[in-house]
Amino acid sequence: MKKFLFVAYLFAFKFGSAQIGGMGTYQFLQVPTNARINALGGNAISTPDADINLVSINPSLLNKKNHQQIGANYINYFSDIKAGELNFAFHSDTLKTTFAAGIQYMNYGNFIKTSPDGQVLGTFNAGEYNYHVSAARTYQQFSYGATLKFINSNLEAYNSFGVAADIAANWRSEDELMLVTAVIGNIGTQISTYTQNNYENIPYNVQLGFSKKFAHNPFRIGIIAHNLQSPGKLLYQISNRQFTSLETGLPIEEDFNFLQKAMSHVIINTELLLGKSIQVRFGYNALRNRELSLNNIRGMNGFSWGIGLKLNRFHFAYGYGGFIPGRNTNSFSVVTRIQDFKRATN
Numbered sequence: 001m002k003k004f005l006f007v008a009y010l011f012a013f014k015f016g017s018a019q020i021g022g023m024g025t026y027q028f029l030q031v032p033t034n035a036r037i038n039a040l041g042g043n044a045i046s047t048p049d050a051d052i053n054l055v056s057i058n059p060s061l062l063n064k065k066n067h068q069q070i071g072a073n074y075i076n077y078f079s080d081i082k083a084g085e086l087n088f089a090f091h092s093d094t095l096k097t098t099f100a101a102g103i104q105y106m107n108y109g110n111f112i113k114t115s116p117d118g119q120v121l122g123t124f125n126a127g128e129y130n131y132h133v134s135a136a137r138t139y140q141q142f143s144y145g146a147t148l149k150f151i152n153s154n155l156e157a158y159n160s161f162g163v164a165a166d167i168a169a170n171w172r173s174e175d176e177l178m179l180v181t182a183v184i185g186n187i188g189t190q191i192s193t194y195t196q197n198n199y200e201n202i203p204y205n206v207q208l209g210f211s212k213k214f215a216h217n218p219f220r221i222g223i224i225a226h227n228l229q230s231p232g233k234l235l236y237q238i239s240n241r242q243f244t245s246l247e248t249g250l251p252i253e254e255d256f257n258f259l260q261k262a263m264s265h266v267i268i269n270t271e272l273l274l275g276k277s278i279q280v281r282f283g284y285n286a287l288r289n290r291e292l293s294l295n296n297i298r299g300m301n302g303f304s305w306g307i308g309l310k311l312n313r314f315h316f317a318y319g320y321g322g323f324i325p326g327r328n329t330n331s332f333s334v335v336t337r338i339q340d341f342k343r344a345t346n
Contacts, residue, residue, distance in 0.1 A: 025153070031106065033056075037057060038329065039283060039320065040319075044269065046223075047211060048172060048211060056085060059168050066089035068337050069089045078323075083105060096138075099133070110123050111125065111126065149163065149186075160190055163189065164186045165186075167184045168182065169182055184205070184207075187202075205226055205229070221269070225265045232258075235264050235287075265286075265287070279307065288322075301322050301324050306318050314336050
């Protein structure tokens with residue numbers, strides 16, 4: 001475990017950057033397509049269930065319970081942007097390792113191509129893809145894993161290829177009611193750039209997560225701290241958020257106190273587990289709530305909810321993500337296990 005964490009630190013130090021909030025490329029990697037993740041505030045690294053789709057944010061959650069699981073995800077993002085992901089897992093008893101592979105995509109739709117003077121020249125489309133493979137192992141109460149990503153971005157005539165990795169570890173209590181996890185996500189670099197020798201950063205994300213399931217009630221709560229590589233630097237000043245001094249009559253730029261800076265790193269979520277068939281989910285993303293609020297308008301930005309339902313051999317999920325008033329997302333996921341169909345035919 002010590003060697004694993006040391007390698008993770010070196011990898012992050014060499015390839016990581018502290019850029020956030022659009023200051024980098026391949027931003028689609030930070031858009032979760034999974035309904036459960038979206039329902040839990042956009043992050044579920046501390047959710048300790050056998051859900052193959054969670055590998056997209058925390059490879060250390062992979063274990064033998066994911067054997068032969070296949071998961072499909074779709075999100076209707078903003079405008080006509082569509083995104084999705086497909087995952088599959090396999091456990092090897094010989095290697096004592098669980099493996100997973102998948103593909104994530106984001107399709108930005110069709111665009112009208114014009115010349116500088118406005119003449120229509122035709123149309124073009126844009127899309128980005130993430131082909132990823134993962135592996136994880138468990139030792140007593142500890143699990144650790146890694147995901148390697150091969151990224152391809154096609155934006156009209158501009159193309160780029162890059163590689164990135166997620167490195168993660170977690171600890172579970174003996175009764176499996178508590179989980180503590182650490183994830184360093186999207187550590188990587190561009191191999192080829194959109195324009196010659198113009199290398200851009202891939203924003204990485206250092207995260208810590210905690211979850212607790214109560215033994216005698218159906219609730220599980222989770223608390224996640226994200227973007228810890230940039231402590232207190234997630235908020236930015238907006239010019240129209242200025243205040244006027246009552247003494248001087250001059251504008252005062254917005255300032256942030258310690259609590260506001262700290263909360264910008266926090267996501268809080270909960271699941272209501274109604275037996276093995278129904279889960280009701282809620283999440284709160286403090287950064288979304290702060291940065292996507294409109295003047296004098298408070299919508300559901302930062303809040304999210306969803307539901308999970310098990311029907312026969314399928315697990316269905318729906319997630320609603322609140323961003324700004326009138327602009328929200330709907331995501332859908334399904335998980336099943338191939339071997340369950342083999343048993344049914346025998």
